[in-house]
Every structure is written in structure tokens, then in C-alpha cells.
Amino acid sequence: MDKREELYSGKAKSVFRTDDADLYVLQFRNDTSAFDGTKVEKLTDKGKVNNIFNAFIMDKLEQGGIKTHFVKRLSETESLVRKLDMIPVECVVRNFAAGSICKRYGIEEGREINPPTFEFFLKNDALHDPMINDSHIVSFGWADPAHIEAMKKLTFQVNDILKGLFLAGNMLLVDYKLEFGLFKGELLLGDEFSPDGCRIWDKDTRKKMDKDRFRQDLGDVIEAYKEVGARLGIDFT
Numbered sequence: 147m148d149k150r151e152e153l154y155s156g157k158a159k160s161v162f163r164t165d166d167a168d169l170y171v172l173q174f175r176n177d178t179s180a181f182d183g184t185k186v187e188k189l190t191d192k193g194k195v196n197n198i199f200n201a202f203i204m205d206k207l208e209q210g211g212i213k214t215h216f217v218k219r220l221s222e223t224e225s226l227v228r229k230l231d232m233i234p235v236e237c238v239v240r241n242f243a244a245g246s247i248c249k250r251y252g253i254e255e256g257r258e259i260n261p262p263t264f265e266f267f268l269k270n271d272a273l274h275d276p277m278i279n280d281s282h283i284v285s286f287g288w289a290d291p292a293h294i295e296a297m298k299k300l301t302f303q304v305n306d307i308l309k310g311l312f313l314a315g316n317m318l319l320v321d322y323k324l325e326f327g328l329f330k331g332e333l334l335l336g337d338e339f340s341p342d343g344c345r346i347w348d349k350d351t352r353k354k355m356d357k358d359r360f361r362q363d364l365g366d367v368i369e370a371y372k373e374v375g376a377r378l379g380i381d382f383t
Contacts, residue, residue, distance in 0.1 A: 157183055172227045180361045182271045193223040195371050196340040202380045203339040210307040214335040230327025230336045233289045236267040237301040240321040244345050296333050297326050315377030320345035341371045
């Protein structure tokens with residue numbers, strides 16, 4: 147398998163073609179952004195940490211019966227993934243109130259949400275990722291009803307798997323986003339799962355251990371990511 151030309155460069159990752167039409171190389175970079183790309187920095191080791199973290203989580207999800215685009219880790223910063231036709235929506239589950247849901251509904255940060263909420267957002271930075279519903283998704287052709295229901299089901303299954311995993315490390319999985327795509331007609335989990343796309347708090351102190359450290363200028367961003375990984379048993383060496 148040979149890596150070829152760059153196909154796409156996003157805010158924190160790049161995608162490269164390979165000599166296999168069904169496979170891509172996903173490269174995790176040190177670039178870090180927030181607020182729809184208006185705040186940007188490079189953080190040392192971020193690409194390496196997120197790549198290794200993502201590989202660990204994808205393996206755990208596969209073991210739990212969740213089919214993903216992840217094939218294997220190639221290097222410190224690159225992974226081999228299946229080529230997906232991505233569905234342009236984000237699936238968000240919230241176990242505790244934080245971020246936009248607090249602003250929208252006047253809910254205090256840290257409130258446990260039971261049962262967890264599920265939300266769809268359109269993946270579009272220019273529009274600030276607006277919240278959408280099932281009707282929007284079907285009417286505008288972003289996904290069909292069967293895939294909508296499957297995405298909801300799989301997102302909650304991921305929650306069942308990962309909540310316990312983080313809790314074993316004395317951490318709360320506050321919320322997270324997932325993205326899905328189609329591989330030869332089959333719905334697979336795509337993109338990544340790292341502290342960039344979820345919120346993780348220490349269970350006892352509520353210390354923030356995720357990208358909010360970057361958004362809120364709390365410092366020690368990558369150190370927090372590494373601490374999360376260490377508690378899960380991830381080896382970053």
C-alpha cells in the first residue's frame with residue numbers, strides 16, 4: 147500500500163489517497179482550532195497523541211461490535227482507514243450539560259442529563275454547524291430514514307461502551323460527537339474519537355481534560371490529553 151497525493155486538508159487532519167481505491171491514509175497534524183477555525187495554534191505532539199488515542203478507542207469500539215472505518219495505525223501520526231462517503235451531519239450525545247446546551251437552554255454546567263440527549267448538527271463551519279432534525283436531513287437529502295435511525299442507535303451504543311471505559315479511569319464522558327459514512331453501502335463510524343471531539347472531566351474534581359482547555363485558555367492541553375490516555379492504559383511512547 148503506497149500513500150499518494152493529498153486529497154483533503156482539514157483543520158486538524160489531512161487525507162491522502164493510496165494505491166487501493168478503497169483505502170485512505172488519515173494524517174493527524176499538530177494544528178489545533180476552535181470557534182469554527184477563528185482560533186488556531188500548533189501544539190507539540192498533538193497529532194501523535196490524537197492518532198494513538200483514536201486507534202485505541204476505535205479498537206475498543208470494534209471489540210464492542212461497532213463497525214468503523216479504522217483499519218490500522220501506520221505510524222505515530224498516520225492511520226489507514228476505509229474510504230467513506232461521509233454523511234454531512236454530526237451526531238452528539240450529552241451525558242452532562244456543558245458548552246452550547248447550557249447557553250441554549252440556560253442549564254447549569256455539570257448537570258447530569260438522564261437519559262442522555264441526542265442532537266443532530268449540520269457539518270458546516272460557514273454556517274456555524276446549526277442544529278438540525280430528522281426532517282431536515284431527509285428533505286435535503288443528507289441521509290435516508292434508515293441511516294438516520296442507524297446513526298442514532300450506533301451513537302448510543304458507543305455511549306454504552308465508552309462511559310464505562312472512562313469511568314474506570316475515574317473520568318466522566320460528558321459529551322461527544324460522531325460522524326458516519328457509507329462504505330460500499332454499509333454505514334460505518336468515521337472521522338475520529340479523541341479529546342478534540344468530546345468532553346472529559348475528572349470524576350471527583352470536574353477538572354476539564356479535553357479541548358475546552360484550549361477553547362478556554364486553561365493551558366496544559368496536550369498534558370491533559372496524555373493524562374486521559376494514561377488513565378485508559380494508552381501507551382504514547
